[in-house]
Amino acid sequence: ALALPAAPAAPAAPSGSPGAGDPGATLLPPLPVRLGEDNPCTGASGQTATGAAWSQTALGLSRAQRISRGGGVTVAVVDTGVATGVPGLSGRVEAVGGAAEDCVGHGTFAAGLIAAAPQKGSGITGVAPQAEILALSGTDDRGVPSVERVAAGIRTAADRGAQVIYVGQVLRTGKAELTAAVAHATRRDALVVAPAAPDAVPREELGPDGEMPEGPYWPAAAPGALAVVDFGPNGVRQEKAPPAHEPDLSAPGGEMVSVGPEGSGHYIGSGASLA
Template identity: 35%
Template sequence: MTPVPTSATGTADCSPPRGTKSIRESWAQRRFNLPEVWKLTRGAGVTVAIVDSGVDVTHPQLSKMARSLIDLTGTGGGDCIGHGTGVAGIIGGSEIKGVPFAGVAPEAELISIKHTDKDVGEAGRLAHAILRAVRLGADVINVSVKAYDQPDLKKVVDYALAQDVVIVAAAGNVSKDDGTSTPAYPAAYPGVISVGSANPDGTRASSSSTTTPVSVLAPGVDITSTSPGSAYAEGLEGTSFAAPYVAGVAALVRARHPGLDHLAVQRRIRLTAGGGAGVGTGSGMINPLLAVSAILPSETVAIAPDEAAPLPADAIPRIPVEDSRGTAVAAWVALVSLSLAVLAVLTRLVTPLGRRRGWRPARIESGG
């Protein structure tokens, strides 16, 4: 693999967009009813790597990431554009009482791997960031960036999948200039969960790419999430913010079903999604509750077949029990009957002879 630079000259100006302190409950929070999902799992024990623009860990819902910032740009681990902070919040922002927003998997461990400090990135450094995530033990990697196909990126993605890592990536957005789009990588690589953007009614958002093969849809219009400066951003749009919803669900599935490999996790997410119709929708909108709770026949543990039920009592005719006493009596009766018959025959033969001899004893004639 061609060496990938691990640092770059940063920019002096770091001016993330200003957010708001007051937010309403978003449609995505209402649709997924996450408190019901959290009764089963909150993602504890699963590590999710966020390959993005860094994270502002001063945000109270992301403070747990304070020691989990990896910087590959040489500009520090903070977030100068707010993108990575928003992605991190959707995946695993902690709950705060009174705040109508929290991440999909609030107890998952989050790692930020900063590969850019702008709204664009370099593919070589992106590949290095994914490799770093694998070596740090990530169970799930979220890549909310669009890159072009190139050998190093493909090799690293294949390596991550071989290490049983779930990779979730944004399918990309349609260009606002001419309405066209090109395939987004790593989303377009086999084995990666490619995420399209959905409207509140579950249909594909017009801005979501139809060029990249899509696995599932997730909320990607009018999104609310964390923002730098302990604030929140509303009205976010794009597959960049749809992908982290799926990464959060992948974390929940891995926590609830630790024996599943990355392919089984992806299959579970796809089979429990619904409403997909038309190009660019894949299996449809994700369903976190079903993803963690559905019973899929192919995943059930093989169980030895039940013992066959005993045959009914009358299934086979009974064999009469032999009566030894009755048999003996019958034999004696038969023997006496036979003896009497023989005696009768002999009487008929002997009586005439006796009369002729005057009942004198018989005599054996001697030969001369």
């Protein structure tokens, strides 16, 4: 599944505490990486994670949030868009252009990891549940990124005052444009955070013997960007995950639980883009 752009990023896992073997847990649906041309938009999940995700415990969020819950901080999400009607993000999403629509669901899922407030009946929370989200499109409606969209999203986010700019996609081209965009953000005191590896590799990008590309990936490889790679509940990356290129930081990114583009249910996903 990791080699197919239209396939799920990871298999479903228990919702109460992914990887913890909760006997009463139900299965969460997997988050799509991209959508095929004929695939419908990602809808609401019918499952809700009732307990805290393993990543929340690993990051010590209950202690960290006593110091700050992200109030007064704007985090830009340059990705597939962010649905503005998700209960955990309600009232804290400003979308630029068409970024209020998220057919794939990846941008909304990422925004939830960043800033979703806990909802009744669920223990899932974002890292900074009082932060504001600025949504910008870095892909088309199928989740396919372009250098032009991502570069423009980074620049616009910086010009609109975002302090942190999350980019949810990797590109193998666009070194000049994306390096310049990251430099533009740095001059405005904004930190660009981007994955140091793709979540999935399309078949056409595999080598003749099925080997995966090794980067560099942009904008993560640009000077000044923070390149992040994932690890899972067992402390290591998922088997056969695409190789990371010179990461600066490793963070929880396997079996992550967050919101979908509709409703109050949850999805599960894995990859460097979620770290």
